[in-house]
Amino acid sequence: MPASPSTARAINDRRALHLLQEEGPLTAGQLKALTGLSRPSVADLVDRLRGAGLIDVVGESGAERRGPNARVYGIVADRAHLAALDVRTGGVGVGVADLLGNPLAEKTLAVPADMPTDRAVAAAVALLERTAREAGTAPLHTVAVGAPGLIDPASGELRDSASLPLWHRRLVAVLQERLPATVLVENETNLAAVAEQRLGVARGHDTFVFLWLGEGVGAAVVLDGKVRRGASGGAGEVGFLPVPGTSGLPSATGCDGGFHSLVGGGAVCELAAAHGLPGGPDGPAVVAAALEAGERADPFLDALAERLALGAAAVVAVLDPGCVVLGGETGLAGGKALAARVEARLAELSPLRTEVRAGELGGGAVLSGALLIAREAAQDDLFAPR
Incomplete structure (x- = not known):
């Protein structure tokens, strides 16, 4: 059954907006070529999107050509503003961006372990509001929060955890109550994997495992282009993985x-x-210093690679991802040198051929990933047929 005229228009509008997002500003002629639509259909499409305030003229295609056919159209970046929070046990980072994901402002705040919960929450909220205000943004449309711990796949809420500060969970609830914006919550490691897939070393990989290496350890599982969270949101909790070489077993x-x-x-x-x-x-500083120390640090780096390969081998045996990314601050510090050692040892432990890559974004991947999912959510809402 053919699509109705209104459905067809909605499909064409979304296709054009996607092209403008991915390819940059385009002329009507370029939209015609890329969509396969007729010239009148493209003209109607442009009029609809301009009337909705989603696109506008941002220039002309050449100094020698003037008039309607030379106009270049782009998405109106300030149609909505986004924010991301990277919530750690010792602090919070905030980033603000426009609808295209262009960064506008970024700030961080330390939160001491002994700070009362209410004060910690108030400080984090104030940081967000101050960053948005200094960036000159209108009210925020979407806010994405990256936090350690499990995200309930049914409710999308951060689950209780005795190992995490209480202000983490309280912060999300306060943001949802206080802001007119949509507030999303995602596990920090999953967000870092999204960032590495879109912006970093995992570009072009639909299936891979991302190992977060920092003060804590975690993993994100990306299969067929999607982050897999598991039945309870705990997929990737590799810190609990029983492996040889420890003094006991996790509980x-x-x-x-x-x-x-x-x-x-x-x-x-x-x-x-x-x-x-x-x-x-910390671990990243130690690894960076070891790489600068030359041959005398080789035994340490080999021992660390052995340990990393043990965990990676267990994950590879179950998932066969083809690629493992060493992310987080330690993965960034170790770089290609540590990744090569892990890959070599992993090849001795597993018959499944697996490439090991060093992450490119380090700790900043969480904030980048949060802005990416905030942008997608905002665009899905604003670009939806009305």
């Missing part, structure tokens, strides 16, 4: 004895010290 209440005990930030520092290398404030 339902803590990941001590799991993969976290081998490659978490504290474990990386202890491993470096055991190899006679100078300590550092």
